[in-house]
Structure formats: structure tokens, C-alpha cells
Amino acid sequence: MKTEFKAKFLQHINKRRQDQGFTLIELLVVIIIIGILSAIALPAFLSQANKAKQTEAKQYVASINKGQQAYYAENPSFGTSVAVLGLGLKTQTTNYLYTLTGTTNAATSLATPVGATLKGYAGGVGLIAAGEANTTQSILCETTGFGAPTVPTLTGVTEVTCGAANMTQVTK
Numbered sequence: 001m002k003t004e005f006k007a008k009f010l011q012h013i014n015k016r017r018q019d020q021g022f023t024l025i026e027l028l029v030v031i032i033i034i035g036i037l038s039a040i041a042l043p044a045f046l047s048q049a050n051k052a053k054q055t056e057a058k059q060y061v062a063s064i065n066k067g068q069q070a071y072y073a074e075n076p077s078f079g080t081s082v083a084v085l086g087l088g089l090k091t092q093t094t095n096y097l098y099t100l101t102g103t104t105n106a107a108t109s110l111a112t113p114v115g116a117t118l119k120g121y122a123g124g125v126g127l128i129a130a131g132e133a134n135t136t137q138s139i140l141c142e143t144t145g146f147g148a149p150t151v152p153t154l155t156g157v158t159e160v161t162c163g164a165a166n167m168t169q170v171t172k
Helices: 002-018 024-074
Strands: 096-102 106-113 119-130 133-146 167-171
Touching: 024 096, 024 106, 024 119, 024 133
Parallel strands: none
Antiparallel strands: 096 106, 106 119, 119 133, 133 167
């Protein structure tokens, strides 16, 4: 009988420990682990969000460049507004303000960021001498830091370049 009493007493003690839950130390360790994981993940998430916003500007400027090339194929000059190109693009979104200029020899488009944490983008389409006929060449440039872009250099003779120290070429 004595051994049976000991076994029941041990079962009773084990059952009381299982009903207690987590200790304060265990909860603190879990909270610290969650804090470390969120400190690592939050900057990466914000970086990806800015990249998505910047992709909008890249797509808009590239579309404007292609629209300018198509417009020039049908007309003797480049378009002077987004509406003339017939692309259905907005001139201002939540993230960027889009402006463009067009002449008979060249066209530029700028994507100026509305927020201070986004890069600016500039595009250009220019006439390049190619033997007996001229051809169009386009370029897409982005700022090396945050802020407004500068207008690309459109020589109209040999090539189209970004032209400014704070701009780098994305595509040509």
C-alpha cells in the first residue's frame, strides 16, 4: 500500500506542474526572439515596398519612351503630352509626377518622386543619324540617390545618354 500511495502522490505532483503554464522567463525568451526576427524583417519589407513603387516609375517612363517612338513613326515630331501619345497613363500617381516634353528631334520624360525615399527616373528618345535615314533611340535613367531626376542628354546626332553625374543608365 505504501508504494501505491507514493505513485499516486507523484502523479498528483506532475499533474500540478502541467497545469501551471509558461514561466516568465519562457515568455520573455519568446518575446525577444520575435523582436529580433521583426527587426531583421521590417527593413527588408520596407525596401521591397520602395522597389515596387520605383518599378511603377520605370514602367511608366519605358511606356512613354515606346509611345514616343510609335508617335514619331506616324508623325514628323515627338508628342508633347501623355494624352497625345494615347497610352492611357496618368500624369500623377500616389508616388510620382510624370512630365514630358517633345520637339521635332527629341523627347524627354521625367518621373519625379512625390516622397523623399524614392529614386527619380528620366527617359529620353532622340533621333540618331543612321545612314540615309534617321532612327530613334531611347534611354531610361535613374538617380543614384533619392530625389528629382535631371533631364537626359539628347544630342540628336550620335547617341542618347543620361548626361548627369547623379544619373545612371538603366536601359537603352
